Amino acid sequence: MENLKKQVGIKAAEFVKDGMIVGLGTGSTAAFFVEELGRRIHDEGLNIIGVTTSSVTSEQASKLGIPLKSIDEVDFVDLTVDGADEIDSKLNGIKGGGAALLMEKIVATYSHDYIWIVDESKLSENLGSFKVPVEVIPYGAEQIFRKFTTAGYAPTWREDDKGNKLITDMHHYLIDLHISEIKHPEQLAQELDLTVGVVEHGLFNNMVKKVIVADHDGVKIIE
Ligand code: 5RP
Numbered sequence: 001m002e003n004l005k006k007q008v009g010i011k012a013a014e015f016v017k018d019g020m021i022v023g024l025g026t027g028s029t030a031a032f033f034v035e036e037l038g039r040r041i042h043d044e045g046l047n048i049i050g051v052t053t054s055s056v057t058s059e060q061a062s063k064l065g066i067p068l069k070s071i072d073e074v075d076f077v078d079l080t081v082d083g084a085d086e087i088d089s090k091l092n093g094i095k096g097g098g099a100a101l102l103m104e105k106i107v108a109t110y111s112h113d114y115i116w117i118v119d120e121s122k123l124s125e126n127l128g129s130f131k132v133p134v135e136v137i138p139y140g141a142e143q144i145f146r147k148f149t150t151a152g153y154a155p156t157w158r159e160d161d162k163g164n165k166l167i168t169d170m171h172h173y174l175i176d177l178h179i180s181e182i183k184h185p186e187q188l189a190q191e192l193d194l195t196v197g198v199v200e201h202g203l204f205n206n207m208v209k210k211v212i213v214a215d216h217d218g219v220k221i222i223e
């Protein structure tokens with residue numbers, strides 16, 4: 001599995017050209033992409049600016065010597081490459097397994113080009129085998145949790161390794177929804193968008209045009 005993730009990370013780095021502003025995703029797959037950019041900067045003198053999507057990626061990129069700017073310091077991002085937790089046949093996706101969905105969605109929104117890199121296990125006909133993370137403001141979060149319970153979404157709190165509610169990079173909580181089959185992701189996204197106290201959710205509908213997938217036969221591109 002690590003090898004498949006590495007293959008897509010390296011493949012995606014081929015789309016990065018000199019002078020680009022590059023969105024750097026979060027997670028174990030995106031980390032291989034970031035690593036490859038670090039290698040190209042070091043070995044080939046690649047000249048780019050990175051815009052990171054989490055504190056974890058900022059730390060990795062800084063260690064690799066990738067020059068960074070925040071999303072507010074650039075006019076736009078040329079290309080963002082990120083992982084995903086689940087992708088349906090229409091290229092809608094669920095993200096946020098690594099708790100970075102808010103920054104990931106903001107950076108993706110201001111990117112001219114956006115690519116997901118995954119191993120084949122992330123592809124499914126309909127979304128729902130992965131939980132839908134919902135980032136909420138702490139004030140009133142218990143009310144939102146109850147609302148999700150009543151709606152039948154079987155919510156759980158995202159916890160840190162000490163069993164406390166996880167605090168995201170942007171100082172919010174995460175509630176994970178366990179919905180077994182999401183046939184209409186747009187409807188669910190709209191409902192979550194309209195819920196007061198919800199900052200953002202992990203449904204990335206209609207945002208990506210290109211997915212680089214690796215399986216044991218090699219790497220392919222779905223568009
Ligand atoms: C982080 C994400 C990640 O991109 C997603 O969880 C995939 O991670 P991995 O490549 O480790 O499976 O959305 O918030």
